[in-house]
Amino acid sequence: MNTNYRWRIISLLFLATTINYVDRQALSFVMTDVAFKKTMLGLSPDVLLTDEHLKQFRIQMGLIDSAFKAAYAIGFLLIGWLIDRVGTKKGFSIGIAVWSIASIASGFISTVGQFAVVRAVLGLGEAANFPSAMKAISEWFPKRERSTATGILNAGSNMGVITTALLVPFLMQQFGWRGAFLISAILGVLMLVIWWVGYSKPQENVSVSDAEYQYIMEGRDLVTESAAENRFSWLQLSRYRQTWAFCFGKIFADPVWFFYLTWLPDFLITNNQLDRKLDLKNFGIPFLIIYVISDIGSIFFGWLATKLMKNGWTENKARKLTMLICALSVTPIYLIPGIHSFAGVVALLALATAAHQGWSTNVYAMSTTLFPGGSVATATGIGGFLGGTVSMLVAAATGYIVATFGYKPMFIFASCSYLIGLTVIHLVLPALKPIDLKTDRLAAVA
Numbered sequence: 001m002n003t004n005y006r007w008r009i010i011s012l013l014f015l016a017t018t019i020n021y022v023d024r025q026a027l028s029f030v031m032t033d034v035a036f037k038k039t040m041l042g043l044s045p046d047v048l049l050t051d052e053h054l055k056q057f058r059i060q061m062g063l064i065d066s067a068f069k070a071a072y073a074i075g076f077l078l079i080g081w082l083i084d085r086v087g088t089k090k091g092f093s094i095g096i097a098v099w100s101i102a103s104i105a106s107g108f109i110s111t112v113g114q115f116a117v118v119r120a121v122l123g124l125g126e127a128a129n130f131p132s133a134m135k136a137i138s139e140w141f142p143k144r145e146r147s148t149a150t151g152i153l154n155a156g157s158n159m160g161v162i163t164t165a166l167l168v169p170f171l172m173q174q175f176g177w178r179g180a181f182l183i184s185a186i187l188g189v190l191m192l193v194i195w196w197v198g199y200s201k202p203q204e205n206v207s208v209s210d211a212e213y214q215y216i217m218e219g220r221d222l223v224t225e226s227a228a229e230n231r232f233s234w235l236q237l238s239r240y241r242q243t244w245a246f247c248f249g250k251i252f253a254d255p256v257w258f259f260y261l262t263w264l265p266d267f268l269i270t271n272n273q274l275d276r277k278l279d280l281k282n283f284g285i286p287f288l289i290i291y292v293i294s295d296i297g298s299i300f301f302g303w304l305a306t307k308l309m310k311n312g313w314t315e316n317k318a319r320k321l322t323m324l325i326c327a328l329s330v331t332p333i334y335l336i337p338g339i340h341s342f343a344g345v346v347a348l349l350a351l352a353t354a355a356h357q358g359w360s361t362n363v364y365a366m367s368t369t370l371f372p373g374g375s376v377a378t379a380t381g382i383g384g385f386l387g388g389t390v391s392m393l394v395a396a397a398t399g400y401i402v403a404t405f406g407y408k409p410m411f412i413f414a415s416c417s418y419l420i421g422l423t424v425i426h427l428v429l430p431a432l433k434p435i436d437l438k439t440d441r442l443a444a445v446a
Contacts, residue, residue: 080381
């Protein structure tokens with residue numbers, strides 16, 4: 001019998017996260033296409049784009065991106081609650097189906113209004129990914145391995161960006177921007193089938209050996225884990241400091257990550273002071289470098305926190321030191337708008353995205369230890385909702401800021417957000433510790 005089946009589950013979650021990001025990330029490359037810009041602006045193909053047209057387009061994209069993030073935030077809240085009640089397998093299946101339908105519809109839109117609606121539906125479905133994944137990790141991994149598992153899972157987002165950077169520009173050249181959306185949608189449909197066939201709880205999976213099952217369940221109170229009383233409502237969770245510590249980890253990081261995902265292709269292709277120019281034919285390599293290093297950061301910083309805890313550090317010290325290193329690694333990004341070297345810009349972006357992924361890995365891993373098993377997805381949903389809400393507001397402003405002042409204000413914002421976030425987390429929860437169902441519940445209600 002297999003004694004390492006849980007790593008197959010993390011591979012499945014890695015694949016789902018990769019495809020999730022391909023579907024959402026396609027837009028950031030499609031929006032560099034001239035034909036797409038003219039379609040969104042309602043212009044005929046023979047019209048020459050002016051600077052005023054480009055300014056209007058960027059503002060439109062900021063608002064459309066805001067619609068995606070608004071629905072994404074709401075989806076986090078709803079799907080997290082749903083998953084804790086219908087189960088990981090069914091809840092994630094619903095999410096994958098919704099985002100796949102929206103991806104298919106993206107290939108048929110012809111107006112800004114239609115596209116805003118489709119992107120909102122996409123955001124609603126894609127919000128299922130991380131609440132589902134974190135609940136699956138809490139079901140399949142002992143606490144000592146959750147940081148490492150989360151790091152591998154989180155690396156799937158970078159792999160999604162890499163895949164998009166290599167695949168979508170090629171598809172756009174061969175089939176146009178509509179074809180790029182439709183082909184990415186096929187991946188979502190395939191993922192739905194793979195997920196439905198491949199996922200089950202460890203106690204329901206005949207391929208899991210008794211030894212592995214005992215290892216997975218190590219240190220758990222199985223009566224409490226399975227009790228309905230550990231399924232907290234949104235209101236109940238909002239009374240705990242643990243919930244707010246997790247939420248602030250999302251609030252101060254998510255807007256920066258979404259800024260990278262949406263606007264980096266436009267920044268690199270329109271930055272006239274760089275000593276190298278990008279176009280659809282050479283997008284792939286720079287993004288491959290940036291997000292491969294991000295993958296390394298995700299896995300390394302997850303491993304680092306795990307290693308420190310295995311060496312006797314408390315989770316509080318291990319996670320906060322790791323997150324401090326991540327926050328400091330992001331700060332040099334404010335220099336990017338003044339750098340002429342393309343290689344230098346890529347290097348700083350790679351460092352910043354790797355640090356973000358390390359931060360995100362540790363924040364998500366916190367959710368699997370701070371909250372009881374029946375509330376992991378709900379708590380993750382609350383954090384995602386608040387992170388997405390702030391991201392929505394930042395996204396709405398980004399198009400206007402970039403069109404009016406350029407990219408410098410956004411990179412300054414990105415450089416300091418994590419340090420502020422870590423300070424707030426520490427003030428809210430000086431010691432990271434799980435909710436105590438026997439004592440904290442009474443204190444919270446009182």
